[in-house]
Amino acid sequence: MAKVLMKGNEAIAEAALRAGAEGYFCYPITPQTEVAEYLSKRMPEVGGMFLQGESELAVANMLFGAASTGKRVFTTSSSPGISLMQEAISYMAGAELPAVIINIMRGGPGLGGILPAQADYFQAVKGGGHGDYRTLVLAPSTVQEAVDLTMLCFHLAQKYRNPVMMIGDGMIGQMMEAVEFPESYEEPPLPSTDEWAATGALDRKARIIKSLFLDPVGLENNVLILEKKYQQMIREEVRCESYKISAENKILIVAYGTMARICQTAIDELEADGVSVGLFRPISLYPFPEKEILREATRKNIKSVLTIEMSMAQMMEDVERAIQGRRPVHFFGRSGGIVPTPEEVKEQVLKVLSIKRRTAKKK
DSSP states (O other), X not given: OOOEEEEHHXXXXXXXXXXXXXXXXXOOOTTSHHHHHHHHHHHHHTTOEEEEOSSHHHHHHHHHHHHTTTOOEEEEEOXXXXXXXXXXXXXXXXXXXXXXXXXXEXXXXXXXXXXXXXXXXXXXXXXXXXXXXXXXXXXXXXXXHHHHXXXXXXXXXXXHTSEEEEEEEHHHHHOEEEEOOOSSOOOOOOOOGGGTOOSOOSSSOXXXXXXXXXXXXXXXXXXXXXXXXXXXXXXXXXXXXXXXXXXXXXXXXXXXXXXXXXXXXXXXXXXXXXXXXXXXXXXXXXXXXXXXXXXXXXXXXXXXXXXEESSSSXXXXXXXXXXXXXXXXXXXXXXXXXXXOHHHHHHHHHHHHHHHHHHHHHO
């Protein structure tokens, strides 16, 4: 496979086509508009559907309709655009429809700004819509990983008949890196869409795709069916990565996405200064790798955990829940589109170490 230099948004678009995407519905918003620009040319070339809606509300409901036919469909947007899609995402989860939603995040709340942020963690992981539902959420840290996870998203959406979301801050969409695409796309066998998709009912009974259950028992039964799928996701879809975790570490950093790359640079520089730090990177934000974090954070040598985010401690809540109070959890983050630097990360690590030293002296 030859490598090609591509902008993240364009690489994501091409990866979706390689994964068999048949329909793309969009509304432009910075910093992901290049996905739509790229696909406006490429989607017709492969015989797919490209449609720009009049709003994100319209786009999300187009996605619902197209997904109900069993086709591989997706959309991309950014923070406030994803907010407008939440009602339809809840409907798709309730109706058990597969769809891929990609969020190239910008700063907020409100209209915020167009610079990169990670402030949509709660929205993605906790469910930004109504009712008892979940979306699988994956977070790449490189453009190559964005390609790989985009392709995986389509498989997981079909496997679980559920919306799957990939989130990356604006840097993922705008940076250029060398990427490889598989020469041929292969995936494990999937359940047939023949038993549920709305494809015309001339020779079979009608299929009703809905999330409306006026009978409370019927609604509860549907929720329990969905919950069974979410528990399967927890068993089978946890993904994570560690970097330089060793018996020498005193601090474990937890970071995701491109923030984890910045932390890796800081860890390398600290190592050169004789300070050993490990990094734990969640790749699946739902399901969150709770057991894996607990195992790494409670090693005898680890004294503290430091979460670093481009938001105000949104992921930290899940880290604290995973660690169960067995280690102190510290936080450092920037918002508004300001990206923490390796120097700031190093400063926070040394600050936590000095706090621990002062505490030890007082005792």
